[in-house]
Amino acid sequence: MYRDRIRLETLWGKVMSAEEAALSIRDGMVIGMSGFTRAGDAKEVPVALAERARRDPLRITLMTGASLGNDIDKTLSEANVIARRMPFQADPALRRRINDGEVMFIDQHLSETVEQLRARQLRPVDIAVVEATAINEKGGIVPTTSVGNAASFAVLAEKVIVEINMTMPQELEGLHDIYFPSRRPYREPLGVMRPSDRIGLPYVPIDPQKIIGIVITSKADSPSRIEPPDEDTAAIAGHLLEFLDHEVREARLSPSLMPLQAGIGSIANAVLHGFTESRFSNLTMYSEVLQDSTISLLDSGRLVFASGSSMTLSKPLYERVLGDIGRYRDRLVLRPQEISNHPEIVRRLGIIGINTALEADIYGNVNSTHVGGTHMMNGIGGSGDFARNGHLSVFVTKSLAKGGKISSIVPMVSHVDHTEHDVDVIVTERGLADLRGLAPRERAALVIDNCAHPLYRDALRDYFNEAARSRGGQTPHLIEQALSWHARLRENGSMQG
Amino acid sequence: MYRDRIRLETLWGKVMSAEEAALSIRDGMVIGMSGFTRAGDAKEVPVALAERARRDPLRITLMTGASLGNDIDKTLSEANVIARRMPFQADPALRRRINDGEVMFIDQHLSETVEQLRARQLRPVDIAVVEATAINEKGGIVPTTSVGNAASFAVLAEKVIVEINMTMPQELEGLHDIYFPSRRPYREPLGVMRPSDRIGLPYVPIDPQKIIGIVITSKADSPSRIEPPDEDTAAIAGHLLEFLDHEVREARLSPSLMPLQAGIGSIANAVLHGFTESRFSNLTMYSEVLQDSTISLLDSGRLVFASGSSMTLSKPLYERVLGDIGRYRDRLVLRPQEISNHPEIVRRLGIIGINTALEADIYGNVNSTHVGGTHMMNGIGGSGDFARNGHLSVFVTKSLAKGGKISSIVPMVSHVDHTEHDVDVIVTERGLADLRGLAPRERAALVIDNCAHPLYRDALRDYFNEAARSRGGQTPHLIEQALSWHARLRENGSMQG
Numbered sequence: 001m002y003r004d005r006i007r008l009e010t011l012w013g014k015v016m017s018a019e020e021a022a023l024s025i026r027d028g029m030v031i032g033m034s035g036f037t038r039a040g041d042a043k044e045v046p047v048a049l050a051e052r053a054r055r056d057p058l059r060i061t062l063m064t065g066a067s068l069g070n071d072i073d074k075t076l077s078e079a080n081v082i083a084r085r086m087p088f089q090a091d092p093a094l095r096r097r098i099n100d101g102e103v104m105f106i107d108q109h110l111s112e113t114v115e116q117l118r119a120r121q122l123r124p125v126d127i128a129v130v131e132a133t134a135i136n137e138k139g140g141i142v143p144t145t146s147v148g149n150a151a152s153f154a155v156l157a158e159k160v161i162v163e164i165n166m167t168m169p170q171e172l173e174g175l176h177d178i179y180f181p182s183r184r185p186y187r188e189p190l191g192v193m194r195p196s197d198r199i200g201l202p203y204v205p206i207d208p209q210k211i212i213g214i215v216i217t218s219k220a221d222s223p224s225r226i227e228p229p230d231e232d233t234a235a236i237a238g239h240l241l242e243f244l245d246h247e248v249r250e251a252r253l254s255p256s257l258m259p260l261q262a263g264i265g266s267i268a269n270a271v272l273h274g275f276t277e278s279r280f281s282n283l284t285m286y287s288e289v290l291q292d293s294t295i296s297l298l299d300s301g302r303l304v305f306a307s308g309s310s311m312t313l314s315k316p317l318y319e320r321v322l323g324d325i326g327r328y329r330d331r332l333v334l335r336p337q338e339i340s341n342h343p344e345i346v347r348r349l350g351i352i353g354i355n356t357a358l359e360a361d362i363y364g365n366v367n368s369t370h371v372g373g374t375h376m377m378n379g380i381g382g383s384g385d386f387a388r389n390g391h392l393s394v395f396v397t398k399s400l401a402k403g404g405k406i407s408s409i410v411p412m413v414s415h416v417d418h419t420e421h422d423v424d425v426i427v428t429e430r431g432l433a434d435l436r437g438l439a440p441r442e443r444a445a446l447v448i449d450n451c452a453h454p455l456y457r458d459a460l461r462d463y464f465n466e467a468a469r470s471r472g473g474q475t476p477h478l479i480e481q482a483l484s485w486h487a488r489l490r491e492n493g494s495m496q497g
Numbered sequence: 498m499y500r501d502r503i504r505l506e507t508l509w510g511k512v513m514s515a516e517e518a519a520l521s522i523r524d525g526m527v528i529g530m531s532g533f534t535r536a537g538d539a540k541e542v543p544v545a546l547a548e549r550a551r552r553d554p555l556r557i558t559l560m561t562g563a564s565l566g567n568d569i570d571k572t573l574s575e576a577n578v579i580a581r582r583m584p585f586q587a588d589p590a591l592r593r594r595i596n597d598g599e600v601m602f603i604d605q606h607l608s609e610t611v612e613q614l615r616a617r618q619l620r621p622v623d624i625a626v627v628e629a630t631a632i633n634e635k636g637g638i639v640p641t642t643s644v645g646n647a648a649s650f651a652v653l654a655e656k657v658i659v660e661i662n663m664t665m666p667q668e669l670e671g672l673h674d675i676y677f678p679s680r681r682p683y684r685e686p687l688g689v690m691r692p693s694d695r696i697g698l699p700y701v702p703i704d705p706q707k708i709i710g711i712v713i714t715s716k717a718d719s720p721s722r723i724e725p726p727d728e729d730t731a732a733i734a735g736h737l738l739e740f741l742d743h744e745v746r747e748a749r750l751s752p753s754l755m756p757l758q759a760g761i762g763s764i765a766n767a768v769l770h771g772f773t774e775s776r777f778s779n780l781t782m783y784s785e786v787l788q789d790s791t792i793s794l795l796d797s798g799r800l801v802f803a804s805g806s807s808m809t810l811s812k813p814l815y816e817r818v819l820g821d822i823g824r825y826r827d828r829l830v831l832r833p834q835e836i837s838n839h840p841e842i843v844r845r846l847g848i849i850g851i852n853t854a855l856e857a858d859i860y861g862n863v864n865s866t867h868v869g870g871t872h873m874m875n876g877i878g879g880s881g882d883f884a885r886n887g888h889l890s891v892f893v894t895k896s897l898a899k900g901g902k903i904s905s906i907v908p909m910v911s912h913v914d915h916t917e918h919d920v921d922v923i924v925t926e927r928g929l930a931d932l933r934g935l936a937p938r939e940r941a942a943l944v945i946d947n948c949a950h951p952l953y954r955d956a957l958r959d960y961f962n963e964a965a966r967s968r969g970g971q972t973p974h975l976i977e978q979a980l981s982w983h984a985r986l987r988e989n990g991s992m993q994g
Contacts, residue, residue: 084936086934098971099969099970099971100969101938101965101969101973104936104938104939105936105971106934106935106936107917107918107971109885109918115844116933116934119749119847119888120747120748120749121749121889121921121934122933122934123934184755184845184846184847184888185691185755185756185846185847186690187690187845187846187847188690189686189688189690189845190686191686193683193684193685193686194682250617251617252616252617252618258681258682259682342844343840343841343844343885343886344686344840344841344844344845347612347839347840347841348681348684348686348841349681349682350616350681350682350684365913369971370970370971370972372970372976373972373974373976373979374964374968374969374970374971374972374973374974374976375969375970375971376970376971376972380918384885384916384918388606388840388881388885389840389886391616391681392618414974414976415972416862416913416916417916417918418916419881419913419914419915419916420604421604421605421606421877421881421914424618436613436618436619437583437603437613437618437619437620438601438603439581439601439602439603441598441601442601467871468598471871472596472597472598472871472872473596473867473869473871473872473873474595474596474602474604474866474867474871474872474873475867475870475871475873475912476598477870477871477911479869479870479871479911479980479983479984479987480980480981480984480987482870482980483976483977483979483980486976487976487977490976490977
């Protein structure tokens with residue numbers, strides 16, 4: 001059994017239980033696990049590890065690609081296994097521990113983690129635990145629904161545990177393009193010049209002697225939980241599409257635009273869905289997460305190719321795509337997140353990046369991570385890789401949250417993840433502000449008029465006018481009141497005066 | 498006369514006075530001028546333009562590479578010529594107008610301006626005014642002591658005015674490497690794989706018919722005003738060199754380190770001077786501004802090659818280098834700032850970026866631009882190009898300013914130019930904080946203990962402890978007090994309680 005999945009005979013004896021494999025993981029180790037936004041995570045070993053830790057406590061540094069599915073971050077953090085975590089997460093139980101200061105969370109640009117590992121700026125990975133569709137004749141690992149950082153973890157780690165996932169069709173082989181930048185300072189250019197360019201191998205090449213255990217699983221990926229488009233997200237999509245249409249009419253973009261990137265989540269997904277009804281054609285994506293909307297766009301014929309680092313789909317789409325992967329395989333590629341998000345390629349291709357803001361301020365700074373300036377939501381993810389280096393950096397958000405108690409447009413954001421230098425366009429359901437080539441005072445007028453909700457518009461205008469009148473400056477602020485909206489929310493449960 | 502400087506005969510008739518050339522510049526135009534940190538600025542036409550504007554008012558959008566010398570920004574702003582300005586400036590008179598809201602200043606990453614121009618995201622340049630050493634047989638422009646954005650302005654503008662600077666030795670020809678990235682989405686990789694790689698032409702290739710006027714000048718560049726190293730800047734250099742030494746001992750860096758970048762200014766210059774006494778060898782620079790310290794390092798033999806976009810030297814070094822350029826020419830190259838600062842190359846080469854912070858906060862966010870959160874100092878310059886994409890992002894600052902009334906380490910910076918995701922190391926004269934791989938709470942302890950001045954250390958510790966205790970979070974803040982240090986400074990003239 002499993003021989004078609006483990007095609008290197010010398011590895012047949014390495015099949016073991018998750019419990020046995022997990023025994024190699026010891027207190028204080030750095031563990032690199034596969035998994036990117038719920039796709040392709042290792043599903044058995046972490047659960048066995050948590051089980052063991054309940055009897056025999058241990059704590060590790062856990063590195064992944066991005067967030068995990070199957071409640072793995074929850075299970076591990078409830079068993080108190082995670083001492084340190086990077087570079088992204090999205091689990092409520094883990095989030096609580098991070099915000100309580102019990103787990104040290106290092107929130108990184110997703111393109112940078114393995115660059116820092118390779119340069120030994122981070123502690124080396126002791127053991128990689130990676131999900132695979134198969135191990136090929138050479139001992140190379142064929143990934144599943146994501147690559148993330150798993151390929152680099154496997155190559156850089158001293159030891160590798162592989163989880164073979166029997167639910168993954170073997171036809172996934174050939175979907176991946178695994179390439180590692182050569183070591184600096186003698187690095188060659190990365191050869192990706194179009195989203196469809198393949199520059200590497202369809203498997204992760206490692207020394208098979210590093211494989212210390214192979215675990216078999218039949219657990220599926222957790223499906224994505226995407227809320228259907230609502231009136232607000234549809235309005236956001238409408239404003240952005242109208243803007244892009246205008247860019248085409250002005251001949252700043254062709255009807256195939258530039259390669260698209262869209263962040264994870266309901267708003268960005270809804271915006272991409274909007275393209276299905278658009279007049280754009282021959283679209284391409286060069287993104288990190290391929291969501292339901294990517295598949296709809298491929299099916300509609302508007303999108304001709306999508307490059308990503310993971311496929312994170314709802315249950316019906318997951319079944320449709322995995323059940324008929326041959327239909328999609330020549331229009332999709334999954335790459336290491338270092339490559340999907342690489343500044344060199346993002347700048348060269350001229351990507352249009354569409355990412356979600358928690359809040360934006362009137363001058364164009366964006367907070368993507370910290371609720372109230374203090375509490376971590378998920379992490380910056382890849383938004384910075386795209387916003388800094390692409391052709392157009394778009395941030396989307398609903399203008400209100402918590403039934404109007406929170407304005408997503410504020411005088412000053414309480415945490416900055418994207419600076420005023422990196423934000424080209426802000427879109428809410430109220431409208432769109434094109435900030436390109438504008439000074440902060442000009443941006444403020446546009447953001448207030450076009451993006452803020454009428455509930456807060458006057459207060460924002462009053463703040464700006466008073467700051468400009470009494471204080472002046474490139475970026476007028478009443479510094480003692482700049483964060484008063486957040487303080488009011490904390491005290492009174494609402495930003496409203 | 499001038500025939501050796503204007504080697505295309507058909508252009509001989511284009512020589513005219515600055516006043517005559519300036520007549521082509523009309524109200525509302527976008528003018529792109531050469532000049533990068535006081536080097537290679539157009540020196541005659543802007544003065545003639547200001548003169549004319551005093552009689553016959555007009556306002557323009559002025560784009561440059563970076564800051565100008567010869568009081569040109571002052572002269573133009575006092576004549577009320579500048580309506581809009583980008584992407585960098587450093588003039589007190591202009592700064593006042595910017596902060597009064599009379600001049601709209603667009604503060605950009607220096608690598609991005611011409612990318613946005615090429616993509617028509619900014620209004621096109623009507624006339625380029627560029628300084629030249631000579632015009633060659635083909636009508637190509639040989640730049641002087643900087644390239645900056647001048648090459649792209651000349652190529653993209655409808656009309657070009659050239660100022661031939663007779664003080665520039667003709668031996669400057671061959672110093673420059675002019676390359677333009679091809680238009681997206683079909684862009685090729687940039688071929689720079691070592692700081693010394695040349696990928697372009699030694700002149701700016703333009704259609705000579707676009708040249709509408711040639712003005713002759715004998716004005717020299719303004720020399721840089723670098724303060725000599727003092728006890729504090731020497732201490733900062735000492736801490737950084739000790740850290741780099743440690744990186745070499747840990748085998749994370751070789752003794753030739755990685756290509757160095759250093760921002761403009763006295764602190765960064767002093768730090769580079771420190772390398773002269775170090776044990777590092779075969780150093781290279783891939784930077785934007787080459788300052789006095791670059792020449793000293795070349796002379797000492799420690800530095801083998803320096804790539805930049807401008808040479809901004811003190812009077813003695815200016816004379817030494819320009820008087821004997823042949824001695825340096827094969828160890829220096831000047832490139833367009835798009836290339837000197839390009840994310841693709843910065844990431845590929847793995848640059849060590851050393852830039853100056855106005856202030857940093859305990860969690861590692863850096864403010865490079867805004868005094869008190871509102872008033873523009875100079876601009877972000879290229880610091881973001883290097884800090885985001887390099888191997889190591891270092892920010893240096895003295896721990897105190899204004900004789901102790903200001904702490905450069907604060908609970909929360911009043912403006913963010915470099916986010917916590919982009920700052921690896923903070924150095925003051927008190928010590929160094931290595932923030933790599935640390936969570937915000939861990940960073941706070943290090944920054945307070947190692948970098949803050951003892952005058953403010955207890956207050957910072959109290960703030961952090963109280964925020965962590967009473968509020969918690971990934972990044973603990975007392976949100977209503979986070980900017981109270983800046984408010985206190987504004988009200989009482991000091992951050993001290």
